[in-house]
Amino acid sequence: MNYAEFQKQVCLSRQDICRQAFADNRKSIRVKKEITVVKNLERIFSATLKISNKKGFQAMSMRDLGRETKLSMGALYSYFSSKEELLAMLQHQRRSITRRILQENIEEQSEPAARLRTAILTHLYLSEAMQPWFYFSYMEAKNLSKAEQRLAVASERYTEQIFADIITQGQASGSFVTRDPQLTASVIKAMLQDWYLKRSKYAGRKISVDQYARFILKFVESFISDVKENMPYNEKSSL
Amino acid sequence: MNYAEFQKQVCLSRQDICRQAFADNRKSIRVKKEITVVKNLERIFSATLKISNKKGFQAMSMRDLGRETKLSMGALYSYFSSKEELLAMLQHQRRSITRRILQENIEEQSEPAARLRTAILTHLYLSEAMQPWFYFSYMEAKNLSKAEQRLAVASERYTEQIFADIITQGQASGSFVTRDPQLTASVIKAMLQDWYLKRSKYAGRKISVDQYARFILKFVESFISDVKENMPYNEKSSL
DNA sequence: GTCTATATACGGATAGAC
DNA sequence: GTCTATCCGTATATAGAC
Numbered sequence: 001m002n003y004a005e006f007q008k009q010v011c012l013s014r015q016d017i018c019r020q021a022f023a024d025n026r027k028s029i030r031v032k033k034e035i036t037v038v039k040n041l042e043r044i045f046s047a048t049l050k051i052s053n054k055k056g057f058q059a060m061s062m063r064d065l066g067r068e069t070k071l072s073m074g075a076l077y078s079y080f081s082s083k084e085e086l087l088a089m090l091q092h093q094r095r096s097i098t099r100r101i102l103q104e105n106i107e108e109q110s111e112p113a114a115r116l117r118t119a120i121l122t123h124l125y126l127s128e129a130m131q132p133w134f135y136f137s138y139m140e141a142k143n144l145s146k147a148e149q150r151l152a153v154a155s156e157r158y159t160e161q162i163f164a165d166i167i168t169q170g171q172a173s174g175s176f177v178t179r180d181p182q183l184t185a186s187v188i189k190a191m192l193q194d195w196y197l198k199r200s201k202y203a204g205r206k207i208s209v210d211q212y213a214r215f216i217l218k219f220v221e222s223f224i225s226d227v228k229e230n231m232p233y234n235e236k237s238s239l
Numbered sequence: 240m241n242y243a244e245f246q247k248q249v250c251l252s253r254q255d256i257c258r259q260a261f262a263d264n265r266k267s268i269r270v271k272k273e274i275t276v277v278k279n280l281e282r283i284f285s286a287t288l289k290i291s292n293k294k295g296f297q298a299m300s301m302r303d304l305g306r307e308t309k310l311s312m313g314a315l316y317s318y319f320s321s322k323e324e325l326l327a328m329l330q331h332q333r334r335s336i337t338r339r340i341l342q343e344n345i346e347e348q349s350e351p352a353a354r355l356r357t358a359i360l361t362h363l364y365l366s367e368a369m370q371p372w373f374y375f376s377y378m379e380a381k382n383l384s385k386a387e388q389r390l391a392v393a394s395e396r397y398t399e400q401i402f403a404d405i406i407t408q409g410q411a412s413g414s415f416v417t418r419d420p421q422l423t424a425s426v427i428k429a430m431l432q433d434w435y436l437k438r439s440k441y442a443g444r445k446i447s448v449d450q451y452a453r454f455i456l457k458f459v460e461s462f463i464s465d466v467k468e469n470m471p472y473n474e475k476s477s478l
Numbered sequence: 479g480t481c482t483a484t485a486t487a488c489g490g491a492t493a494g495a496c
Numbered sequence: 497g498t499c500t501a502t503c504c505g506t507a508t509a510t511a512g513a514c
Binding site: 061062063073074077081082083 | 488489490491492493
């Protein structure tokens with residue numbers, strides 16, 4: 001799997017995301033015509049991500065948001081009942097998509113080594129396709145309400161556990177050498193997060209997501225796999 | 240080197256940090272008596288870090304800060320001329336200490352493998368000793384002014400380059416296998432950052448900074464070193 | 479050096495017209 | 497469904513007393 005294939009396989013257009021968001025938030029959205037809602041949610045979400053990721057969600061005023069979306073304050077407030085709810089919608093949406101796609105892709109693989117590769121690639125490509133959402137989720141997590149914070153932590157634990165479980169499974173079956181599964185999963189997440197947190201750094205260096213993918217797979221596999229090939233990572237094409 | 244030894248070797252008490260901050264900001268601080276300034280800077284810095292790291296610097300009001308420090312608004316404004324300047328002071332201080340300590344410790348080592356270990360450990364232990372500062376620096380970087388942002392990016396590049404240079408040097412001398420030095424340095428930084436960004440996760444799992452240190456050294460070394468020992472990381476005590 | 483009181487601007491949210 | 501106008505709380509920053 002490379003990024004181009006991933007994009008064809010999963011449908012993550014803005015429209016798709018907003019339609020889902022509408023379905024999940026019917027109660028708090030006063031406007032009822034789907035075509036209107038989807039059109040405006042697209043503007044609201046992308047404007048919020050754009051402004052917040054530049055200067056922080058707190059620092060974004062509703063007037064900023066109105067200017068960027070070309071909607072009035074009144075109109076904005078018919079899509080959410082408070083600024084905090086808008087924040088929660090974005091967080092919720094990112095989480096539920098991640099959960100779904102990750103689960104779908106992993107369950108197709110049974111062999112530990114393939115499962116781990118798939119989990120890593122899926123997470124990385126997902127974060128590439130929805131980079132502003134992932135960046136936002138990470139940076140604004142601490143500004144959530146207590147209840148929402150618990151959900152965010154649970155979601156973080158959930159994805160980490162996916163990696164940890166695969167590693168444990170692979171060790172039991174002898175595919176991987178003995179390493180601390182939790183710590184290994186933890187640093188895998190850290191490397192995945194770096195991609196979407198420092199996107200402009202990698203863009204400046206002209207590192208593509210596929211190059212980054214190959215690199216971290218090689219890095220992780222050299223740690224948990226038994227054999228060591230000693231080949232420069234970029235000459236191994238089977239990944 | 241372990242964390243206890245590191246702490247003895249470098250002096251990073253709050254007083255030391257604040258005395259340095261006073262020296263660096265004499266012009267913008269209206270109060271002149273050192274003993275007073277140091278005492279109040281300690282309160283201002285620790286309160287700012289405490290409140291900001293919980294809910295963000297933007298969301299911290301000067302009234303919050305006054306309550307926590309037990310200083311009035313008027314008193315606060317005699318230590319900085321604006322909220323933004325307070326932010327810049329914290330960023331500047333963290334950076335200059337990092338630069339100094341990192342440089343001092345690395346130049347004691349000449350052999351690439353030892354240099355790399357020292358660089359990783361020093362950075363990790365430094366971030367442990369000043370965890371709130373590092374967390375703050377990372378999370379509030381995007382709220383800085385354009386000029387300050389450039390300094391932050393330069394500082395990030397600087398530390399990454401330290402790792403990259405050591406790796407390049409080690410490859411030239413044959414101590415390390417051929418890997419992309421820049422990407423390797425990049426993920427090393429990502430792993431180091433995870434420690435101070437997710438401190439509460441690691442605390443909850445009772446992972447000590449020394450355990451984490453051993454783990455990431457093992458991880459990195461299995462990638463760049465020629466020999467593979469296949470020993471569980473926690474049985475290797477020579478690190 | 480530190481305080482209280484206040485100037486002035488901007489924030490989120492709502493009411494009611496169209 | 498969307499807009500304009502407005503309420504009211506809170507923000508940063510300063511002035512001037514002590």
